[in-house]
Amino acid sequence: MALVYLDCNATTPIAPEVVAAMLPFLREHFGNPSSAHAYADAPRRAMAAAREDTARLIGARAAEIVFTGSATEANNLAILGVARVLGPARRHAVISAVEHPAVSEPARRLQELGWSVTVVPVDEYGRVAPGDVAAALRSDTGLVSVMHANNEVGTIQPIAEIAAIVRAHGVPMHTDAAQSAGKVALDVEALGVDLLTLAGHKFHAPKGVGALYVRTGTPITAVLAGAGQEQGLRPGTENIAQIVALGAAARLARERLPEAHAHLRALRDRLHARLSQEVPGLALNGHPEQRLSNTLNVSFPGVSGVMLLQRVADQVAAATGSACHAGDAAPSGVLGAMGLPGARIAGAVRLSVGRYTREDEIDAAAAALITAWRELTVAEHG
Known part of the structure; x- marks a missing residue:
């Protein structure tokens, strides 16, 4: 893909x-x-x-x-x-x-x-x-x-x-x-x-x-x-x-805002739904409603978000947090400030869609992340 x-x-x-x-x-x-x-x-x-x-x-x-x-x-x-x-x-x-x-x-x-x-x-x-x-x-x-x-x-x-x-x-x-x-x-x-x-x-x-x-x-x-x-x-x-x-x-941005907002939210929610259906215990980080229409930050249970993204690096380009900290192995200060437990912080991945993202890309990315999570879970727990 x-x-x-x-x-x-x-x-x-x-x-x-x-x-x-x-x-x-x-x-x-x-x-x-x-x-x-x-x-x-x-x-x-x-x-x-x-x-x-x-x-x-x-x-x-x-x-x-x-x-x-x-x-x-x-x-x-x-x-x-x-x-x-x-x-x-x-x-x-x-x-x-x-x-x-x-x-x-x-x-x-x-x-x-x-x-x-x-x-x-x-x-x-x-x-x-x-x-x-x-x-x-x-x-x-x-x-x-x-x-x-x-x-x-x-x-x-x-x-x-x-x-x-x-x-x-x-x-x-x-x-x-x-x-x-x-x-x-x-x-x-x-x-x-x-x-x-x-x-x-x-x-x-x-x-x-x-x-x-x-x-x-x-x-x-x-x-x-x-x-x-x-x-x-x-x-x-x-x-x-x-x-x-x-x-x-x-x-x-001004002329296309209503259309863009609907498009981004639909893609974000489609991705969230796909992941939630197949990853029991997936946790949403951030406010469920008062949140940017394009941003989905979720924690995958039982795995490292860094390792998950490394496993799909040839299929999905995403991040565990801010790009300015991409080379920093320290846990997210934002999630820490929110008081989330360490395991949830470690499993966090930020997925942010854009104006040119397509539905088929959302489905392909979700499938890749789900497969990688399953493989890592099996490897972790035997």
Whole structure:
């Protein structure tokens, strides 16, 4: 069988429409948008259109979009950029226990700079309780960052409730929505956040481009020194081809969201049903309902998830957790934060479908995983 790709939370293939939008800006429209001559015109117009399309994806204004080189850079800009503006009376941050390293590591950097950081727990589904965030707030709290949807288990956080509490205390609220765009609706006004991160390669744009939404009036400054591009928040000559790609992917994601959501959920649930029918004791990790439509994290009983995926490596491309930890043998910190037992963590596999995944691929992947689980179970127990 052909190798089935079920690792769309790690990255997605670039949409053909996105490639087509990029190509003119890799060929004839190579000008610097900051130049004063005619070669700058097409890049400048394309960047403005991409900014508008990216803003429309999340219900923002174009002037509130800052293009970055990745979601990691956007998260660093949000966290460290806000921190640099705040004075000594506001040196406390709050994050959740299941943040991506692109948030938890900048938070650790704040600690090195003398900040204190409170890490709020999650429940057995990976959800943060708004009341726990409220309890963590202090008079010196300067920033709260809670991800919109988890990259490993897909659990969606109650961001609107959390943001209402946080902003009522006059504290800026950031959410990393890298995994959410193109899978669920995002509206910064409904969410009530001040800062929101996007990652292009999670919704069919190339790697190497992201964006940070910055609500007008949010206290923030650049973390890189340079010229005044991106309203002075992200210096450096703009990567027009990548920015155009992000805008094209954002437009496609917005236009196709209802269809995509139904397609992804149907495939995810088909895969779950197939596995559940043949693997007694299969356990779902993450919230059963408040979860990304494409994400299925399950624990196979009695086996190692790593060994299971190794056994089907020529048939199924999937992961046991975040791609940034793929070479790390340590157990998932997300599942550990959820309080799951060691055996269940060890047997966990993340299966994430995408726009181009087909039903026949789902059936083939399920059959391969079931066969491998049976073979490993027999080998383990004789």
